[in-house]
Amino acid sequence: MPQYHHHRKDMMLFLLWLLPSALAAQPSAPDPISAPLRSLDFGQLNFLHTTDTHGWLAGHLQEPSYSADWGDYISFATRMREKAEAQGQDLLVIDTGDRVEGNGLYDSSEPKGVYLSDILRHQHIDLLTSGNHELYKKNTSEAEFFTTVPNFRGNYLASNIDIIHPTTKELVPLAPRYKKFTTKKQGIRVVAFGFLFDFTGNWNNTVVQKVSSTIKEDWFQEAIRDKEVDLFLVIGHVPVHSPEYQAIFKEIRGIRWDTPIHFFGGHQHIRDYARYDSKAFGLASGRFMETVGFASIDGLNTPKSTHLSSAVASPVFKRRYIDQNLFSYYHHTGLDEKSFPTEKGQNVSRLIAKARTDLHLDQVHGCAPHELWMSRVKYPSPSSLYTWLETQVLADSLKDERRVNVPTLAVVNTGALRFDIFPGPFTQDSTFILSPFTSGFRYLKNVPFDKAQLIVEVLNKQPQVLQASQEGSSPTTLAPPEQLAYPEDVVVDKEPVAFDQTPLSDSRKLVPGYTTEDDAGKDGDDTVHEPISFYRVPNCLQVLLNNSTETPETVDLVYIDFIEKYVVQAAKIAGLDIDVAKESDVYMPQMSLTNLILDWVKKNWKC
Ligand SMILES: *[C@@H]1O[C@H](CO)[C@@H](O)[C@H](O)[C@H]1NC(C)=O
Ligand SMILES: *[C@@H]1O[C@H](CO)[C@@H](O)[C@H](O)[C@H]1NC(C)=O
Ligand SMILES: *[C@@H]1O[C@H](CO)[C@@H](O)[C@H](O)[C@H]1NC(C)=O
Ligand SMILES: *[C@@H]1O[C@H](CO)[C@@H](O)[C@H](O)[C@H]1NC(C)=O
Ligand SMILES: *[C@@H]1O[C@H](CO)[C@@H](O)[C@H](O)[C@H]1NC(C)=O
Numbered sequence: 001m002p003q004y005h006h007h008r009k010d011m012m013l014f015l016l017w018l019l020p021s022a023l024a025a026q027p028s029a030p031d032p033i034s035a036p037l038r039s040l041d042f043g044q045l046n047f048l049h050t051t052d053t054h055g056w057l058a059g060h061l062q063e064p065s066y067s068a069d070w071g072d073y074i075s076f077a078t079r080m081r082e083k084a085e086a087q088g089q090d091l092l093v094i095d096t097g098d099r100v101e102g103n104g105l106y107d108s109s110e111p112k113g114v115y116l117s118d119i120l121r122h123q124h125i126d127l128l129t130s131g132n133h134e135l136y137k138k139n140t141s142e143a144e145f146f147t148t149v150p151n152f153r154g155n156y157l158a159s160n161i162d163i164i165h166p167t168t169k170e171l172v173p174l175a176p177r178y179k180k181f182t183t184k185k186q187g188i189r190v191v192a193f194g195f196l197f198d199f200t201g202n203w204n205n206t207v208v209q210k211v212s213s214t215i216k217e218d219w220f221q222e223a224i225r226d227k228e229v230d231l232f233l234v235i236g237h238v239p240v241h242s243p244e245y246q247a248i249f250k251e252i253r254g255i256r257w258d259t260p261i262h263f264f265g266g267h268q269h270i271r272d273y274a275r276y277d278s279k280a281f282g283l284a285s286g287r288f289m290e291t292v293g294f295a296s297i298d299g300l301n302t303p304k305s306t307h308l309s310s311a312v313a314s315p316v317f318k319r320r321y322i323d324q325n326l327f328s329y330y331h332h333t334g335l336d337e338k339s340f341p342t343e344k345g346q347n348v349s350r351l352i353a354k355a356r357t358d359l360h361l362d363q364v365h366g367c368a369p370h371e372l373w374m375s376r377v378k379y380p381s382p383s384s385l386y387t388w389l390e391t392q393v394l395a396d397s398l399k400d401e402r403r404v405n406v407p408t409l410a411v412v413n414t415g416a417l418r419f420d421i422f423p424g425p426f427t428q429d430s431t432f433i434l435s436p437f438t439s440g441f442r443y444l445k446n447v448p449f450d451k452a453q454l455i456v457e458v459l460n461k462q463p464q465v466l467q468a469s470q471e472g473s474s475p476t477t478l479a480p481p482e483q484l485a486y487p488e489d490v491v492v493d494k495e496p497v498a499f500d501q502t503p504l505s506d507s508r509k510l511v512p513g514y515t516t517e518d519d520a521g522k523d524g525d526d527t528v529h530e531p532i533s534f535y536r537v538p539n540c541l542q543v544l545l546n547n548s549t550e551t552p553e554t555v556d557l558v559y560i561d562f563i564e565k566y567v568v569q570a571a572k573i574a575g576l577d578i579d580v581a582k583e584s585d586v587y588m589p590q591m592s593l594t595n596l597i598l599d600w601v602k603k604n605w606k607c
């Protein structure tokens with residue numbers, strides 16, 4: 001099982017906030033911390049992979065381990081390509097979706113994403129796909145269709161996504177289904193596909209075909225029967241350990257028993273590596289620009305190599321998870337502050353800084369007194385982000401003028417919050433990082449208290465109970481996606497790590513961070529870290545408000561609108577005999593969860 005850990009440091013935040021960093025491109029980014037590093041093993045064909053970046057193209061401005069930005073990544077990819085090509089090898093750059101939603105750089109512009117797509121397009125990406133977040137809203141998928149697909153013309157693949165063409169109203173592929181190409185130096189013949197997991201939450205202007213149906217279509221069957229192929233490349237917004245990728249693997253293997261296959265995946269926000277057989281592997285490269293995945297294959301049969309020997313050994317697959325900071329980038333390219341940056345990379349770093357200024361992302365709304373963690377501490381507890389939301393934010397601020405003093409059971413899915421809070425400035429950017437969604441609240445009145453409680457209980461059993469009955473599909477969840485990687489009851493409870501202030505120059509002291517275990521072992525991370533604990537949280541948190549007794553007879557059941565369809569199902573199971581969709585109403589009109597939190601921060605967290 002993959003292990004989920006991430007890392008942060010709140011070192012000298014105020015100081016770094018004011019001083020331009022000597023190394024990193026975003027002026028307020030902290031300097032990376034030197035740490036013991038594992039090297040990259042280059043092969044004939046090399047890959048860099050990002051996934052689930054969710055708008056974090058400025059990098060992490062409060063975490064030194066992930067403090068490089070998209071401009072630095074452009075320089076890195078360029079230098080890596082130069083290095084590979086100088087050795088007669090190839091490099092491909094891949095992104096597997098969920099580029100949108102989750103960071104002020106995307107969410108705070110109007111329209112959303114105008115700065116982001118302009119920054120994104122400067123990276124040379126050889127292959128990319130859509131995630132589920134690109135498809136929740138009509139205008140988001142249309143922005144993909146009109147902007148991102150053309151920006152990466154020919155490289156954006158959509159094997160199982162169609163869109164209703166905004167002008168002709170015809171159902172058309174979002175992007176080409178697949179692509180065949182030959183690599184520049186090695187002449188490796190590649191057939192590439194681009195998938196999305198069996199997602200059902202998309203807006204009705206797009207159609208996501210189930211992977212198991214797509215792979216039975218003629219075009220796919222023909223593509224995998226092509227004999228002039230040295231490597232199948234399956235990229236997608238799909239977990240690497242998933243029924244969907246297992247199905248694709250089996251389908252290709254059934255026809256091509258011997259052709260190497262490389263998968264690249266995502267969606268669960270974890271670092272993970274899957275071994276399907278000795279010639280088929282899959283890499284998932286984390287989330288939020290914390291991780292750049294590296295993979296390589298050596299010993300591929302190519303038209304150039306086959307004449308040399310007919311008994312070529314089995315290809316060798318390697319993987320590495322790179323912490324997204326300049327210390328790692330310099331190390332892996334063998335370059336330094338002077339020789340590493342490219343002009344284009346520096347231009348893009350400036351473009352990001354300009355966008356952040358235009359969008360006022362550094363505007364401070366308050367100052368957080370201490371850390372609030374999603375999964376580093378137990379829930380409930382004083383440092384739990386969810387406990388804070390329940391007992392402080394919702395308890396103080398959730399009230400609809402029309403329902404004053406009515407006992408209220410409020411339910412919010414834990415997945416509505418996306419990131420930890422660090423002590424120090426809570427900025428405009430922090431707001432979107434914490435909760436990028438536009439969801440507001442709805443409620444049902446006069447719900448018998450026992451039924452309301454039962455509904456929450458049922459919601460907390462999802463996906464087992466509520467998962468749309470989709471055999472052979474990846475589960476979805478109301479909890480943070482990271483949790484999907486864990487079997488039901490497992491808690492990774494590592495020794496607590498003290499957050500002492502590691503001196504920047506001390507390279508021997510390990511910094512807490514990712515310590516990944518995957519199908520290839522425990523040595524995948526480039527940076528050697530001290531492990532971090534991971535605690536599960538329920539799908540939904542709940543808080544009882546304005547109750548004069550512990551067991552009121554009836555309550556207003558208030559829930560975040562994003563989960564209404566699950567509430568409908570849960571109400572049925574709980575035996576509540578009402579038409580939820582009809583009888584529910586808006587609670588606190590015009591108020592989103594994000595703004596509720598922001599207002600609370602402004603009132604309560606003075607700097
Ligand atoms: C989609 O529409 C909403 C509501 O009008 C708007 O706020 C948002 O910026 C739009 N998004 C895009 C990608 O155009
Ligand atoms: C999509 O949903 C909207 C809102 O529910 C509805 O008005 C529209 O007719 C639907 N479109 C299609 C193609 O089903
Ligand atoms: C970088 O920006 C400068 C100034 O706008 C421009 O002249 C130059 O062509 C850009 N360089 C690259 C490689 O994009
Ligand atoms: C709860 O009661 C307090 C005190 O009467 C009141 O100020 C607040 O608005 C009430 N909240 C709700 C949700 O009714
Ligand atoms: C209201 O409900 C909460 C949570 O169940 C409970 O802790 C509290 O004691 C209740 N208040 C009263 C006055 O009973």
